[in-house]
Amino acid sequence: MAEDSPRRPRILIVEDDPGLRTQLRWTLADYDLLLAEDRASAITLFRREEPPLVILDLGLPPDRDNASEGLATLREIRALHPITKVIVATGNQERKNALEAISIGAYDFYSKPVEPDVIKVIIERAWNSYQLEEEITHLRDGLQGGKEFVGLVTAAPEMLKVVNLAQRVARSDVGVLITGESGTGKDVLARAIHSWSARNDKPFVALNCAAIPETLLESELFGHEKGAFTGAVARVHGKIELADGGTLFLDEIGDMPLPLQAKLLRFLQDKVVERIGGRKLLSVNVRIIAATNKDLVTMMREGGFREDLYYRLNEMGLIVPPLRERPGDAVLIAIYLLKKLSAAFEAPPKGFTRDALARISSYSWPGNVRELENRIKRGLVLADQGYITPEDLDLPEQGETRDVLPTLRQVREEAERRMLSRTLALTDNNIQEASKILGVSRPTLYALMKALRIKRRA
Ligand SMILES: Nc1ncnc2c1ncn2[C@@H]1O[C@H](COP(=O)(O)OP(=O)(O)OP(=O)(O)O)[C@@H](O)[C@H]1O
16 A cells, blocks of 8 residues: 555544553554544544544543533534544443434444454445545535536536537527437527527527427417417417517427428518418517437438528537536436435435446436436435435446446556556566656555555566
């Protein structure tokens, strides 16, 4: 192990009995330990070092026979750093105190005298839990750092570029064509553009061209007068009219039939609409944002989409990358969505397990954010422990890529392993030379090689 980078957590042991202190020191010799004997010295040390784990004897002086000092220390530690994991030690007959400690936030407890195997298991569990919470806290902080754009969450440079472009284009009235796979957030982006535009106090009207039968689509867009056709029992205003002053979002524009494409183009040129069966021309001022997951260029070539309309709509093209090409976004959006969707639940899960986050990060998300949202809804319903597990999300394991979200320790070890192997190869296995290049002593280099299981190649 490298001398300056402990792989194991730092643990503060608060124990007034010197014998038990020594016993813990021996048992936990592999860890980086801090020792305190009473509440005051424990808190001073804790403030200075902020260790992630604390082993706390509840019977501290001056009130050894009761738990008051221990519980007060626990409260203080929790107030200073709420995610610290405090493991309390109690005498055999003090179950009541242990339970009280748990109720005010202790992570776990054990009865003295300590059993080495038991305490080690408790410590490893606590350490895992600490790291997970820390990771989530960091992600949340990232989220609070201005990465949410009116319902659109991202931290991926690929997506931030698109958002930046969208923010700039929002100020003008140019036609925007958003392309991207299904479920990537084209709708969210269109709404965001509207909210950044000067039209944001006017309506945002959306029409999904694929969801409406061809025969009804024209009347949806342009409206109709009473009696215009069988079943037209009253005048209906079209979506274009309804969006007057605001933004009309034409989703799945690639599914618009050719005759209607011609009519839409005419509207874009003249800015007037005529309801079906009507005689009046109504002038309307709308900004059009269109979206599609189809390849309009190929469609144009094959005669399925009008070229002149394409250029009108695509004055500014925005391409939303699929989720698998936005590193970090799946986890970030998952945490955001969990928080958002949790509001509807009485006792929602606290978060995701480390495994679940790793699986979310490594999965390829063919259905993009929509699939992510659906799986989180499933997880919210199925999670019956404090955290959502990979099983709750029904996410398949994905071979080697499963650990895309490694721990800091794994990243460090991997970097060290690579650097050591390279240096040893470079120096032809000369330990003295290699340790000089790496800036560590020879014993440290040997220790590192042993820890990382690196052998000298013959
Ligand atoms: N970056 C994001 N942050 C938060 N939520 C998102 C994000 N992107 C998408 N969503 C959510 O995911 C779901 C799907 O997004 P949306 O409907 O915008 O996708 P789309 O690309 O328009 O899909 P389609 O092509 O099928 O119409 C929505 O519920 C949306 O709120």
